[in-house]
Amino acid sequence: MMDIVDKIKGIEGVKVTVQRENRIFVDVSEDKVISTLYNMKLIGFHQLSVQNVIDRIKDNKFEIFYVLYSREYKINAIVRTWIDRENPVIKTADKIYPSAHTWEREISEMFGIKVDGNEDSGKPFILENWKDLPPMRKDFDSVKYSSEHFVFRHSEGENE
Amino acid sequence: MVKMILIAIVAPLLAFSIGLSFMMIKRKVVARIQRRYGPTIIQPIFDIMKLLLKEDNISHGVIFSLGPIIAIAGSILSVFFIPIAGLNMLTGSGDLIALLYIMAIGSLGMALGAGDSANPNASIGISRALTLMFGYDLPLVIIVISVALQYHTTDLSAIVAAQANGHWALWSLPLSAIVGFVVTYGALGEHPFDIITAPHEVATGPMVEYGGKHLGFLMINHAFHLYVEIALFVDLFLGGASNIFIFYIKMFAVFFIMMMFDEVLPRFKIDDAVRFFWKWPTVVALISLIIVLVK
Amino acid sequence: MNIKEYEKGSFLKPLTSVKYLFKKPHTLRYPKETKPVADRFRGLHINDVDKCIGCGNCRDICPCAAITMEKASKIGRPIEIDKKGANPVRPKIDYGRCSFCALCVEMCPTGSLKMSKDLIYTSPDAEAFAWVPLEEQGREPGFIQDNEITPLMLEAQEMEELEPEVRKRSFEEMILGFSEEQARKEAMRCLGCGICMQGCPAHMKIPEYIQAIFDGDHKKSVKYMLEDNVLPGICGRICTHRCQDDCVYQYRGAPIHIMWLKRYATDQLEDYKDVNIEKMPATGKKVAIIGGGPSGLSAAYHLSTMGHSVTIFEQKNRAGGALATGIPLYRLPIYELDKEIGNIESMGVEIKTNVKVGEDVKFEDLLKEFDAVYIGIGLSYGRSINLKGEEHPDVVQAIDFLRQVKVEGRRDITKHVIVIGGGNVAMDVARTVARLQEINYQSKDTTVETVSLEDWDIMPASQEEIDGALEEGVIFNPAWGPNQVIFNEDGSIKGLEVKKVKYVFDENHRFNPAFYEDQKKIIYGDYIIESVGQMYNFSFIPKELMEQLKFTPRRKVWVDEYGETSIPGVFAGGDIVETSKGDAISAIANGHRAAIGIDRFLHGKSRRG
Amino acid sequence: MSKSYELFIGPNHPGIPGNFSLKIELEGDTVISAKGDPGYLHRAFEKAMEGRYYIQNLALIPRICVPEPDINEAAYAMAVEDLMGVEIPERAKYIRTIVLELARAANYTFWMGGFAGTLGLYTLAQWSFGDRDYALDLFAEICGARVYHMYIWPGGVRRDLPPGWEDKLLGYVKYMKERLIDYDNIFFKNVMFKYRTKGIAVVTKEQAIEWGATGPILKAAGVAQDVRKDDPYAAYEYLDFEIPTLTDGDSWSRAMIRRWELENSLNIIEQAVKKMPKKGPVWEKMPNPLKWYVPEGETYAKVESARGEHGFYMVSDGTGKPYRVAVRGASHTHMFTIAEKVLIGQRLADVSHILVSLDVCPPEIDR
């Protein structure tokens, strides 16, 4: 466990936190993500389990995380990075992890993040004819949207 | 003349009811093999009646509507060529050959109609149907030739007559009979040869755009089809029958064996099916033919 | 598994399946055949609407927003509407939303809501999928709640208190208060339904301040308290906590210690400077308040926040009324009283102590001098029961005894004391006596006995007080009525003759005790303290005004809904009015109400103005 | 026949496993490109979960994947427990294991029927769907619902097992083992099955690793990766079981792996019932649901579903509602990274059974 942490620490510009056994957080700056992912794969993290985004609206940031898994060491490493919420752009990781391609399609649709190098970024994926804010952003209010676009069947006795 | 008209009415009705009864029984038997009770025995009648009562709100053109009609017409015509228990009206030399052609009309009619529906699934289904026909026609032709050579006639009534008193072609031409069974099986489109309608692949193929009355006609056609194919096999190899009951029992026996296979085999791919028909059945049929020729 | 076997493939093996043609199918021919539904099946709801209290916890937990609360009139059958601790509403479930997760059942504090085994309901009418579940719908119960595994936190935090042996030795405060962790855990239990608010005479915003305690925001919490209750720290110690009697947790577990949570929050603040209600601009109107008890203080605080200038006239040497004189020190330490009264003074209220209205200032003068007068004199005189022999000097009134001990520092006591009464004051007296006896005699062959008409089940004192008294060695004589005092030959008291009580309340539920005249016994003791109630004294009001003052049939002062008496400009509150239940919190509540009334009066909106 | 044409498979098509659409380009009978079109089952789970209390999400999570809801419940509960630092009671661990394995067995039974159906063998579908029904009834007895169990929740499980349930469970296991012989006879030993699936849609070991495959696809390619062994959760560390692997990576191997895992699950159930503590608590007390504040933090909890690694990435900001929950369904990768590539060059007749052999579960993709 510790030798692999040391190996990861060897990658330039990373901050490693060991959450518990088999869970490592690797924080990097935005410009180093792709090189870090590349190095992580070289170390033995072959599998991208999930890549997604957290909307940190208070900090005005998007947190992008890649959950990697190494079969050899049986460790989950989570690579995290933060980008600005205005005009968000990330670089694609699908050359390193092919499965990132689809996650990036989803991210670009659900958060409105442009993915450089991914030709499907920005094309409709899950949604159809979507005209509002990207729905997974925190400032998109789902309840409001649904009460505006759909009609609820109101039973007579509303609250007290 | 009156007798002719009577036969012209009775024969299709008889054929239809035999085919229908097979459809009824099949649903019940299939259900039992699948560990369930299945529908009421007369369910196919309800289905057909309901389909005929449906309102039409689509039109894909005349040919589209004509498809099922041509299919039914072809099937009814073939019925007249098949002698059952002395009921044979359109006899004449060469009727076996003619029958083979007429039997293809059904498939062609379907092809015409379905091709007009402009649905790719239907087109694929039709091309599969024609390919499959192509596949099983070769061994069929060979065994028909063997039988014809064996009895020195292409007249079905004569073939049936020759097999009277238990001298069935099944005994004299066992290999041809096996091939004949396989071919009949394939022609009926039972598993593993249900490639044409395969729901998981082409969404019922040619029937994809058919609904309502058209589908009702197709179901009626299926009843005729069942009858024609099995009756032909019974006439060719099981010696026909002198009365309708024995004929029915023979047909049922054949159909029952078919049902056994039907529910336990996954389906072929179309090219595999054709390859299959051109491989073992053809080879065996040829061997059988050679045996006949040598004898 | 031997993979080789499978790699071969077989043509004949599949044909073995044909055997099922001759076997009985395993089809369940529904509806002809049915199978038993699982015991825990989560189907359509059942609700025992008589047991249900309409608390709305099911609605709050529903992930699908499927539950709305339907008014009693629309339920489809009559229910008891003004049930104590209940809202006159019942859950209505929209099966166009319900996901059958049964969280509502798990969260139902009364256990009235269940799920049935029935989930077969079809209808062509989309509107027919919402109804109020009733037991009459005849569904068989399926999923019900389990007290072992429930998301509700049924158990209350144990409050630490001094051991009986230790606390008896002094008048030190016996309840130690919650630690931060305990308070958070206790606050966590609250479901926020607000049923308790109805029980509280002051209608304090209990769910809000408990939430604030849970969030660790004590200032916000006290701020909520002060809106309705100006003495939260005191109420956190001595309140009769009617809120807790209504708490929804009582049905399946222990109610939340709302009172102690209140105490916890106020204890965290040195003073209330930052959290007081904002003062409105001065109006220049003057209000006199007679009596510095809880109701007077409450009225004073709120009036001063409304911008009026307020003067309190208190006849004793410190404000607080019964809080200052009656409540023993071990329940309410004096510094807490100073803290809260100090806070009220900090709002600009002037408290004139040692001023007796009627003697030092005339009531008529107050009426002239001030724009409005508020009477909150309370019941400050003991009531006698006309016991034979009660004129003996060793037969005293509880209220005097308690004042002597608390204010005047009396510490002497005899060895055998009899306390007449079964209320909370009697308990205070008995426990005070027990402490004094411990201090004087280390409890060596001393006795303190109480005599009450009421039996255990209807004793008016709260259970905690009774338990505390029992722990401290107080002997109870329930269901005995005092008959006469028995004297020794030397004139000292020998004991009290008592007779067995037949019943206390008659068939009309009126107080009308009857006794078995033949069953008598003597309780031995040399000092008797009567604790059977108090009364007021209106001697300071001149006769002509007194005639104008209207009283209710129960001899309480009549007031309208804003606390105004039949004399215009004179308001009343506290124990002397009918709405009070004889505790501090009701006094605070009607003090607040009167403050609103006075404000209206001063702005010319009086009933008669 | 050089002209290519497009064909939509789905969303309304029996050959598609669920409400999903696949746009394939055909040349003759051969697929030259395949593009998945998801979103027909998009319900915005991850958004909805952000707006609900931790306990309210219990009603949502099983609905992420319909055929096997328990994995969602388990992964969700594990994520919450991880953030709160809660260790669940021993008996609860075993009950979770049993429930998860029963769900896995039921899912494979269901899958088997679907797979046979795509090959045209409806008898097996009829049998296995019917046999799975008994498992659903067993679920109904422990938690009150046949499909959406909502049984595993943070802290343990929702109720203790009802008396006598273990015997019924073992009875079902015995029944299923007998039925397996029939399943083998009609399908897994069927020459036609072998004929249709051998050598079809091969995912080699290298490809499987590169594309990020998990579960049966990886096992069929010869890699023994399984969350149950690698990062044991529930009671798997106390149980003895093997991870089956085959080497070919074709449709046949994947089907056999699932058949094998089904037997494995039944064995694990038997073992777990034997080893389970007979008494004891099944739930670690959790806070009041309305004030259930989970400490701030991020975590990733994963379980082995019937399709592969299933994980929940959960972020808490210290309030009563999760700040963000991201769900990782195995099908997401399997559909878009693997199926789209593997389908190329295959025959139209094979498309539907390849999709099922990769076990693409659309609700998991759309969420």
Added chain:
Amino acid sequence: MEKMTEEQVKSIANMLRKRSLWMIHYCTGCGAMELPPTMTSRYDMERFGLAPYVTSRQADILLITGYLNVKTLRRVITVYEQMLDPKYVIGFGSCTLNGGVYWDSYAVIKQLDRYIPADLYIAGCMPRPEAVISAFRHLMELIDSGKADGYKRYKRNLAYYKENQRKVLG
């Protein structure tokens, strides 16, 4: 035949229709999970003449199995319009009635009958196979008594439905 009144013909037609209901096998939502047990050997709905059929042209009943995503709604409307009269719609479970557990979701419609007419609803999330069978039997009764007239309503109020569909589909 001439002797029979139009009423009698209709009632015979309804009798036949109810005995042979073909459902289109379109899993629009998770409610489809309880259909396989209903269709197959354990509950065997073929006993009532119900069978799953593949395409919209062949089917008589459209089952809206639970929630309906906006993207799916577009396909469902197409399918519904392709089906031949008489056709019937059954709404499964909570979601078709009032949004169900997805009441706050931006992607799921809340009321089925604003977009296509529904003849029958089943309570539950999801309904048990018994409930599904009960629903089919209920539908048969409705057909018999001529009350299942959703397809007529759709024709009559086409403008209303189209307007609602346009609003949500854009």
